Amino acid sequence: MRAKSTADDPLLIDVPERLETPRLLLLAPRAGMGVALNRTVLEARESLKPWMPWAHETPSVEQSEAIARRMQAQFLQREHLAYYLHEREPDGRAGALIGGAGLHTLDWQVRRYEIGYWLTPTRAGRGLVTEAVAALVRLGFGPLRARRMEIRTDARNAASRAVAERCGFTLEGVLRRDALDVRGEPCDSCVYAMTSLDELTGR
Numbered sequence: 001m002r003a004k005s006t007a008d009d010p011l012l013i014d015v016p017e018r019l020e021t022p023r024l025l026l027l028a029p030r031a032g033m034g035v036a037l038n039r040t041v042l043e044a045r046e047s048l049k050p051w052m053p054w055a056h057e058t059p060s061v062e063q064s065e066a067i068a069r070r071m072q073a074q075f076l077q078r079e080h081l082a083y084y085l086h087e088r089e090p091d092g093r094a095g096a097l098i099g100g101a102g103l104h105t106l107d108w109q110v111r112r113y114e115i116g117y118w119l120t121p122t123r124a125g126r127g128l129v130t131e132a133v134a135a136l137v138r139l140g141f142g143p144l145r146a147r148r149m150e151i152r153t154d155a156r157n158a159a160s161r162a163v164a165e166r167c168g169f170t171l172e173g174v175l176r177r178d179a180l181d182v183r184g185e186p187c188d189s190c191v192y193a194m195t196s197l198d199e200l201t202g203r
Contacts, residue, residue, distance in 0.1 A: 010078035010108045021131045026083035029072040034065025036097045047121040098123045101132040111147040141197040155188040164192040168201035
């Protein structure tokens with residue numbers, strides 16, 4: 001069995017806390033963002049309820065602040081690389097917080113990462129999630145040296161599936177009754193994957 005070298009330690013990987021796209025800034029979680037996060041989550045709740053268990057809760061500002069701090073700690077521990085999506089102002093500053101995206105289910109040994117995302121409904125339909133996912137794909141195949149990146153989604157979530165397909169992910173299969181939905185009922189999961197940055201479309 002190969003000994004693990006310090007080069008394999010994810011804590012030693014320099015993961016940027018800020019990613020830029022033409023219209024977005026993806027910023028790592030930080031203390032002091034509870035008010036903005038709470039407002040955005042409450043705005044998005046109804047549209048996310050069919051897919052996200054956490055959208056069924058009504059968090060207080062204090063709970064949202066705790067979530068941001070917990071995710072900041074997870075980012076530093078390389079357990080969950082979450083980013084919050086901000087509209088990018090003309091001068092490059094971060095504008096309104098409009099959603100979240102990130103890498104979770106991190107397998108640092110295989111270098112396999114899963115992408116997740118959500119957006120407020122007032123910003124939907126403009127390709128912003130696709131833009132954010134493309135930035136995460138570049139992060140994965142760049143500094144994080146990914147061998148494989150995945151998007152897993154409920155087979156009924158047409159909007160999420162469209163994002164994966166627009167970015168060039170390949171549908172590798174549908175896992176029947178693979179997960180439980182927000183009501184606790186069995187549902188099918190679509191597994192999309194990408195194994196090279198060359199597969200990313202619209203670059």
